[in-house]
Amino acid sequence: MVIDSIIKFKKSCIYDLSPTVVKDVVTALMTRTNWHLLSSHQTRRLNGALNRMPVNFYDRVWTILERSKHGIIIADQFLPQQPTLSDMTRFELTFSYKIEAMLSRISHPEYRQLLVELLSIIATILERNPEIAFTQSRIDCDSLIKKGFAMFAAEEGIKDLNDLTPFYQLEGQALSTSTATFLTKAVVEFILAGRHFSQVINIFGEGTPEDRTLPSQIHRGKMPKILYTGRASSENKKRHIGGNHHQPHLHLPTPTTLGPPSGTITPGAVTPGPLTSNSASGNDESCRLQ
Numbered sequence: 406m407v408i409d410s411i412i413k414f415k416k417s418c419i420y421d422l423s424p425t426v427v428k429d430v431v432t433a434l435m436t437r438t439n440w441h442l443l444s445s446h447q448t449r450r451l452n453g454a455l456n457r458m459p460v461n462f463y464d465r466v467w468t469i470l471e472r473s474k475h476g477i478i479i480a481d482q483f484l485p486q487q488p489t490l491s492d493m494t495r496f497e498l499t500f501s502y503k504i505e506a507m508l509s510r511i512s513h514p515e516y517r518q519l520l521v522e523l524l525s526i527i528a529t530i531l532e533r534n535p536e537i538a539f540t541q542s543r544i545d546c547d548s549l550i551k552k553g554f555a556m557f558a559a560e561e562g563i564k565d566l567n568d569l570t571p572f573y574q575l576e577g578q579a580l581s582t583s584t585a586t587f588l589t590k591a592v593v594e595f596i597l598a599g600r601h602f603s604q605v606i607n608i609f610g611e612g613t614p615e616d617r618t619l620p621s622q623i624h625r626g627k628m629p630k631i632l633y634t635g636r637a638s639s640e641n642k643k644r645h646i647g648g649n650h651h652q653p654h655l656h657l658p659t660p661t662t663l664g665p666p667s668g669t670i671t672p673g674a675v676t677p678g679p680l681t682s683n684s685a686s687g688n689d690e691s692c693r694l695q
Contacts, residue, residue, distance in 0.1 A: 453514025
């Protein structure tokens with residue numbers, strides 16, 4: 406019935422509609438009963454006009470700001486990292502109102518909704534890739550949207566880069582023809598071009614390169630000098646690759662000459678005496694000659 410009323414008064418202004426029809430229209434919009442009949446452009450326009458936000462949207466914007474050293478630019482408005490993070494908290498309403506105030510200055514509701522989608526994409530990338538941090542430059546959301554639309558225009562042969570209407574009309578179901586696909590491409594290119602990585606990515610796991618033999622070193626003809634063989638011994642022995650095997654010298658007792666049987670004394674021979682131990686020093690003196 407609501408659709409029939411809208412079609413009947415489609416040439417009229419909303420102020421010309423009866424209060425009952427206005428009430429039905431507002432109810433249909435707020436409950437999203439007939440939104441499947443709208444185009445993607447109309448859906449984005451309504452979402453932007455009603456200021457609909459995804460779940461935990463402001464919390465995710467806080468996550469982006471934590472990883473953006475030089476701040477974020479939203480609709481030509483600069484949001485610095487400091488003192489925003491020090492003066493506010495993640496779940497504080499003041500921060501949510503600040504983001505909402507920045508978005509409310511955008512005159513076109515569909516563009517406002519596109520910014521919300523872009524920030525959600527950036528937050529998803531940061532949540533799944535903890536090694537990424539924007540430390541080299543600011544995040545300019547307007548430039549990223551223009552970059553994504555330029556990629557779409559290049560594929561579709563669109564020459565007018567000032568009219569974003571074809572970009573608003575993209576469906577969100579198919580990955581190859583969705584707005585999120587081109588926005589993600591723009592964000593990834595921005596990350597790779599600016600080398601926004603906060604830590605070195607080690608594809609071989611934990612540990613330093615010196616503690617393991619890297620395949621790259623083998624192919625280049627380079628081998629580390631020392632290769633640790635697992636559990637270390639009490640003397641921290643190491644096995645040298647391509648070198649000599651150094652082993653500690655063993656101190657063996659001096660062999661003694663056994664004399665003839667008892668009762669026979671050979672001139673010049675040494676008679677072994679009883680074994681004694683030096684208890685004071687703690688060292689056994691074996692084969693002590695007297």
